[in-house]
Amino acid sequence: MINESEINILIINNSVKSAPFVKEMIAATYNMWRLGWDERNGGNISYLLNEEEVTPYLDVKHPVRTSILDFPVPELANKYFIVTGSGKYFKNVKDNPEDCLGIIRVDTTGHKIDILWGFADGGKPTSELPSHFMSHIARLKVDQNHRIIMHNHATNILAMTFTHDLNEKSFTKTLWQMCTECIVVFPDGVGILPWMVPGTDEIGQRTAEKMADHRLVIWPFHGIFGAGTTMDETFGLIETAEKAAQIYTIISSHQGGIKQVITDKELEDLAKAFGVTPIEGVLTI
Ligand code: 2HA
Ligand code: ZN
Numbered sequence: 001m002i003n004e005s006e007i008n009i010l011i012i013n014n015s016v017k018s019a020p021f022v023k024e025m026i027a028a029t030y031n032m033w034r035l036g037w038d039e040r041n042g043g044n045i046s047y048l049l050n051e052e053e054v055t056p057y058l059d060v061k062h063p064v065r066t067s068i069l070d071f072p073v074p075e076l077a078n079k080y081f082i083v084t085g086s087g088k089y090f091k092n093v094k095d096n097p098e099d100c101l102g103i104i105r106v107d108t109t110g111h112k113i114d115i116l117w118g119f120a121d122g123g124k125p126t127s128e129l130p131s132h133f134m135s136h137i138a139r140l141k142v143d144q145n146h147r148i149i150m151h152n153h154a155t156n157i158l159a160m161t162f163t164h165d166l167n168e169k170s171f172t173k174t175l176w177q178m179c180t181e182c183i184v185v186f187p188d189g190v191g192i193l194p195w196m197v198p199g200t201d202e203i204g205q206r207t208a209e210k211m212a213d214h215r216l217v218i219w220p221f222h223g224i225f226g227a228g229t230t231m232d233e234t235f236g237l238i239e240t241a242e243k244a245a246q247i248y249t250i251i252s253s254h255q256g257g258i259k260q261v262i263t264d265k266e267l268e269d270l271a272k273a274f275g276v277t278p279i280e281g282v283l284t285i
Contacts (some may be wrong), residue, residue, distance in 0.1 A: 016057045016117050017097055021049055023236060024231045025101055029090040031235070032152050037242070038090040042223070043152035045124035046263040047085040047231065054080050054103065054116070063114035065103070071130050071201045074110030075137045080103075083132070085123040099123065130204030131225065138211040139227045148234040150222060153223040156245035161192075161220040163252060168192045171218070173282045177261050178244035180270065181255055187276035191217040198222060213279070216241055 016022060028045060032038045054060060060080075081104050084093070102118035102125060113125070126132065131245040132149045139146040164171055172189035176182045191210030196203040198219070207225055210217040215223040215237060219262055224241065228234030262270075264283045271278050 002203070004257065016103070019053075019057045021047060021053060023098055025082055025084070026094045026097060028150070028231050028235055029084065029093040029100075033090040035242075037152040037154045037223075037238075039153065041087050041089050041152075043090055044084045044128045044132065045150045046126070046129075046132040046136065048147040049080040049082060049103070051080060058103065058116050060105065060116055063116055065115045065119075066112050067115065068112050068122060069110075069129075070105075071133070071204070072109070072111045073106060073133045073137065075140075076106045076133060077108050077110045079106050080116075081126045082118075083129070084126045085119050085161070086125060088123065089131065122174070126246050127199040129205075130199075130201045131207045132204075134204040134208035135211045135217075135225065135227060138208040139215070142212060143229065145229040148226075148228050148231055150226045150228075150234045150238060151223060152238065154238055154242040155178075156249050157218060157224050157242055158221065159249050160245045161218060164248070166192050166194075166220055167281050168214075174248060175241055175244040176267055176278075176282070178247040179240070180262065181240060182244050183267050183270055183278055184274040184276055186214075186216055186237060187215050187271060187278045189216075189279045189282060190214055193217065193219055195220050195222075229262065 025045060029038070032043055037043065051060065051134070083102055083104060085100050085102055093100040098120040102123070103116045103255065104125060105115045105116060106113055131151070135149045136146070147196050166175060168189065168191060171192060175190065191214035192257055193203070193206050193210065197207065207217050210226055215227040219225070224238055226234045228236040228237055264285055267278070267283055268285055
């Protein structure tokens with residue numbers, strides 16, 4: 001016989017799986033894996049949720065567990081997130097969301113998180129939680145609609161960090177030149193960190209500093225971070241940069257070399273036509 005509180009937990013667990021934000025996490029993680037950007041347990045996503053989105057599915061008064069943060073985030077006090085789990089494989093999220101995902105709330109002090117649902121096998125949030133939380137703080141300062149931080153190992157972006165110089169301005173310009181859409185999708189260009197050990201507070205801090213000016217931050221020989229207001233927009237941002245990097249990789253190895261490019265004047269015309277402002281110092285007109 002199961003008792004009443006166990007029945008309540010079963011009802012809650014079933015209903016959470018039907019929440020739109022869980023479905024979005026499942027679709028995004030599966031698509032990223034399908035595209036080859038998230039081998040093994042590579043990649044992580046965190047999605048800022050409003051309390052009103054969560055309460056129809058969850059009893060937020062009764063956390064399942066609490067865990068201490070070793071990097072306090074008072075700026076995110078009382079905020080809810082759904083996040084991918086540490087060591088979880090993106091390909092498995094769709095079949096096992098309650099193991100691979102978790103809904104968490106930062107407590108009122110910013111020193112602890114309450115786990116409200118998920119990480120059912122005793123798991124915990126992504127190892128890149130410092131980079132995610134610090135990037136959320138940075139993006140919320142410049143965009144009140146900001147909600148998503150997404151990290152993956154997008155293949156051609158990663159490849160390009162071996163073959164292109166790592167200067168942010170010239171890397172940005174090369175990406176803009178590869179597809180007409182790029183300057184429109186990311187006029188704010190890309191930030192690039194030096195190689196650093198992942199999972200640390202330090203890489204989190206440095207990523208967040210770049211996020212003040214760019215929604216895309218590249219970790220050389222590792223992958224990319226993207227920020228956005230919706231899952232589609234953030235996915236599309238990384239997808240567009242990755243497509244540009246793919247074109248770069250294809251044409252760089254083409255025997256005939258590059259015969260012509262989109263000129264800086266044409267890039268400027270594009271930006272004007274689409275009403276975007278390219279970051280300073282990339283185009284020379
Ligand atoms: O293992 O991608 O950067 C997840 C990661 C670490
Ligand atoms: Zn990674």
